[in-house]
Amino acid sequence: MFELNLFNFAQFTDQGLSLLGTLFLTSLSAKTRMYGFLIFILVNIPGIYLLVVTELWWILAVTPLWLFLNFKGLWNNFQETRRAN
Numbered sequence: 025m026f027e028l029n030l031f032n033f034a035q036f037t038d039q040g041l042s043l044l045g046t047l048f049l050t051s052l053s054a055k056t057r058m059y060g061f062l063i064f065i066l067v068n069i070p071g072i073y074l075l076v077v078t079e080l081w082w083i084l085a086v087t088p089l090w091l092f093l094n095f096k097g098l099w100n101n102f103q104e105t106r107r108a109n
Contacts, residue, residue, distance in 0.1 A: 031077055034070040041067045054108060058101040061094050 026032075041063050048060030068087070075083050 031074070034073045034077075038067055038070040038074060041070075054101045054104040058098060058105065061098040061101065064094055065091070065098075 045060045045063035045067060048056050048063060051057055051060070068091070072084065072087070075081055
């Protein structure tokens with residue numbers, strides 16, 4: 025039977041935000057893609073909780089690279105939006 029606890033809530037939040045972020049990242053609009061990058065940054069919060077609870081903490085070593093790539097993409101989309109206006 026389904027039990028509502030912090031772990032299950034984190035899983036649903038992680039997967040739901042990932043799906044929404046992927047949808048936004050496939051957009052042709054630079055502004056919408058920027059929102060997709062912001063969603064993926066928010067996905068990092070429940071993702072870290074899940075990694076610690078499931079003892080996959082070694083994946084956290086890659087998180088700085090992942091954040092760098094997200095911020096670089098966010099910055100590039102911001103610049104593209106400014107040039108379009």
